[in-house]
Amino acid sequence: MGVRGLQGFVGSTCPHICTVVNFRELAEHHRSKHPGSTPTIVVDAMCCLRYWYTPESWICGGQWREYFSALQDFVRTFTAVGIKLVFFFDGMVEQDKRDEWVKRRLKNNREISRIFHYVKSHKEQPGRNMFFIPSGLAIFTRFALKTLGQETFCSLQEADYEVASYGLQHNCLGILGEDTDYLIYDTCPYFSISELCLDSLDTVMLCREKLCESLSLNVADLPLLACLLGNDIIPEGMFESFRYKCLSSYTSAKENFDKKGNIILAVSDHISKVLHLYQGEKKLEEILPLGPNKALFHKGMASYLLPGQKSPWFFQKLKDVIALDKEPIPINSDPESRQVPVYTDPESRQDVPMCTDPESRQDVPMCTDPECRQEVPMCTDPESRQEVPMGTDPESKKEVPICILPEIKQQLPIATDPEVKLEAPVHLNPEIKQEDPMNMDPEIKQQGTMVSDTEILKVARTHHFQAETYLVYNIMSSGEIECSNTLEDELDQALPSQAFIYRPVRQRVYSLLLEDCKDGASTCPAVKEWFVYPGNPLRHPDLVRPLPMTVPGGTPSLKMLWLNPEPEVQARRLDTLLACFNLSSSREDLQSVETPFRALCCLLIYLFVQVDTLCLEDLHAFIAQALCLQGKSTAQLINLQPDYINPRAVQLGSLLVRGLTTLVLVNSACGFPWKTSDFMPWNIFDGKLFHQKYLQSEKGYAVEALLEQNRSRLTRFHSLKSVVCKACMKENRRIVGQSHWGHTGRWGRPSSGSHRSGSGYSRSAQGQPWRDQGSGNRQYEHDQWRRY
Template structure:
């Protein structure tokens, strides 16, 4: 691609960073578009596009759907990124971004990834391991040069995605968190709401048949110029139709289809391709060759032969069709799925055809009963290998997707259950009424096509919900033949970790509205993840944040998974995909809940989340402190003013957990928080630490990860504290902390750390006293580095597939079993490994 003048990129490095770190979607397509087909990229101006949209659709606000995860690196404009994040500067940059679009009358809708789909877990792991190697290079550079590496090694600060959600909400923006891979929900939202376009950096948006796709990396914020990537022009260049693009994407490899799956097929296409251009790169020629094969070979047999007869799918057939279906938005069908009547199994006059379930994004064989003229979905029993009709449960209100056979000639439309948010394809055979598309019920958009869940309004053409449930029920469970198309594994109805549908619905609403963090993931799937943190794998004196905060998460599990009466023995383990040194990420860590003691007993989630009595706020706070195992310090913490109450809670926990934290560290943490209150954004921009210390880098990231853990606990406990109290732009600045750390390490007086401000001195001693007193209750005496003995060096040891502590530098006693090995990569964690006794 080509650059635009005036882009706020702090030089040419910005686009290099974006392209290096945003390799998402279809393999090789980003480079191909930029080098081989530059005419696909058209410079456009958002202000002009918005004016045109308003004239074409009077009364409709031009709206851009923003894939926020693609934009994080663009938004993070501060020069310093190594010290833990320049959060005040970052918040200012976000505010400027929003203001620029608002000024020209453009509405922004921000989508964040809410979970990692199982289909894309391997790709997620691959990227995390690659990031680990980059982080090792970063720390090697810091130790060698004592300065921040160049922008070519840029790594986004820990917690950036989490805190960006809350920053945007603070700025009054509509911010949504996905229930599946965000790019699918972004593409769906853009299509269903007639949006101006999608702003992001993912070539999958060229594949989806949705609204126009604009590049964030090419955006010049001052002029609002950017580049539009046109899928129609891409198809014209490749001799394809838009409906062929999902097939091309899967054959080239994407986040679902491994790149090596069709490698031999691609080279076979290349060897027979007669128009190889010497000036094109290898990947460019492969894309042209595969496209040529689709247009000149596969098109000849389209509709006559099944796709698996034309492609070397082999044992990968299910995964391939799943990859294809992942690009089909609600209401869309693919011409490449087998649709001819010949060869289709009939059973009791039932016809099996194909349908795409937009929620599970898997292919579901469908059986049509010619008597009732209703479609009944089918799934495969992996044990018997028989086709089993899928039934809907009227109690759980879980619906299964429905569609007409492709030969029926009837239009496929969408109906969405506002409770379960699952999309159901309906045709209205009897009433002949069309059922309109319903948009995301949680987005609270005033759309005539959507039913809001709070008002229980019924959809046109869906006048009796209970009747529809009965119509979906299956009556013939015995199927003696398999569908030869067999496009995917069985479709499973979601089995959640929590059975209380009311509580689960509340958690889901908070999740979708980006008001919580990890809570719904734990309650629904029992699986969570945490990406890379700037941690030095060679520094054995500091444990990973994944281990330090694990006991807190374990207590949160016991709170959220309250259905399990005997937490220690019966409650299933939560699967944690946390990145830490030495973890190969082959399997998740299996972490069991940890019982906690709340004064007056642990309240239920219904009490914490639904009871609005004033005294309940006290119980919520008691529960939060119990998650940190700090119930005994309640009075001291309550005496602390905002926003330092949450910070003190976190510091007490850290210093109780990790013995290698010293008095100088405590001074630096408190001093930077106090000094931050009196500094302007411009003062923070101009601040320059003398040099970069690798331990301070790790401590900065450790504190920020603690703040994200606070978001989790506060969400789980019913929000006893204001989220703003522990947003990093209010209590943490990376460069400022680094400066205070270096001063404290050199032995500077507290007055110097506090910049000779007397009022801060009183607050400093008060906060220090609260932390030290609470630590003493746990027999943890915080000493200066000069008083350390040799045991504070800390040691790591290897045992089986995981790390364990061998020195006395972390905990006061070795009581309790740290964890039991359950085979490589499948460790179960039951006890509080890092807890001091």
């Protein structure tokens, strides 16, 4: 998100800081200036998801084959001109950013309601103005890029901080993203992804020095300006009265500027004409109305200081900033302080281009060093930057915590998915390495991790940073995870939210990862789940306790699953994975299924046992689309058009994709018993194809018609269906067609609820539908969602 109002200000008031540049020319200039050095662009991937997702259809669950092809084109284009790309993804949400994260998720909920209202009214996908990126896009993009051989990392703290650090320390050509915070960081140049023309490799660069020139500020003043204006750490209201005081005394307010533009000019004027007079003579808190917000303000300032940098505005050491976190902070306090270095004098960094703005995640490119700037072409029309469609992004820009950068190479642990080891080994910045939880003070370590085994924690951290796992390190380190919005209709009471359907699986994973709790799950600390589902106001996390599971032969240790290279351990890994889904009794049948359908069958069995309102027609549609997908080209999938859009099919598509992300969690927690490629969506799921099969199945099409009269598919279809139905029958779940549900229709089926429950507990018994689960501050200890 970035600095409040800076995005619009740059476009309307300071368009001259936006310059059209060409990556091919910049790369040539870099090579001539640094012989033997490969021009590298560090990419803030979360900012780019919307740009990368070019398929026309987005509502059916994702056009994954098309999306993979688009990513491939993106990588090829840069590789062809000799530019190396390094991708960073958000790895977790920092406590300081939780309020902002919640605000965006609730806003997304309102937009999702509008989407379903439109679909029900028009039976078609809304226009691009209501675009909502498919569930799991960020997660699967990581694996797609790794499959394409790209260096891909998942942040251990705020992602934009790691991006800016990497760009600075590796003398990168620039940062590609969409966040005004990259204008604030004193790092390499910042380029706008929304303005990128892939065919020509032209984009817009935002020049930090030109911005400073326009505001009569130094580069070292930008973090101060950002905090006074408000960002994701400093609430906008904290300095509101101060800003208006600056505005009232600002004599150069221009009538043709908007209100926010004038405020930015007024605050900048106050910094340059008033605060500069006292700089070095008085402490910052003596010349600013910080009051009880001093700690939060200093934290906001420190968040912009990259390794080795200092700020002329305060000279606190790292430990002092940590100590500040222990003071009571009335607004957005963070009990677990973020450890950040301090800022350098701008004059000491003449060779390094300016910095960008990590919070805004909107557009703002950047300026290169003086030599490079002489060759830069003319400015773009600021208004042209408004043409890019904007909508809410449920996955993108989840804020994150800790910085690690490439200097020291680490060996990968034993249990690694062989297909994902495509990029260079993980690199750790030696400075940041000291911030490793394993090397922290005992007090900090105890507060910050849920697992006492430092060796296992280091392995989890390495896999996390190399973007090979999903949520595993978050669970083990902080005991807090989140999942963004999913296309779910809050008015449809028949289908439970994916958050509840897959919760028992997550609970078993918790018991596996939090090994200290195995003997007594009831005494184990609850994991904090920030999962978005209809009816959840997100005021508090759901407190979810681990759920014991039964693994044949006993639950193996993480050291066995992750570090033991013996071939026989692979069978133990598979046993553990199936136990997480409570499918140990179906091991033999699932093993007989060929890839990539084995993972799909596992998910389908789990879903149909969990959700009573899934019927035979749904099963046919899921299996038929997976079989037909194998024989279709990307071009055929692009040209595919379902007759109309069905809201229930929209939910089912998203539900399956969320199941695939859950498989990523389980598979990595169990030491990779399955190849990740076996359950990547571009291999087993296509949104439009599933939608077409769903509509056909609901109309009563014969199986032969669903399979497009292909006899070889028919044999495989019956084999897969048999595996799923047989496993469900073991759980007393008979899958029937909708015609068996009586004259009341599918949604009139009498049942105790659409979601199976166990342990003597049922939502209906409490008189509460599953959609209305309270404020999200309750504890979940038992497997409430299954009837066995």
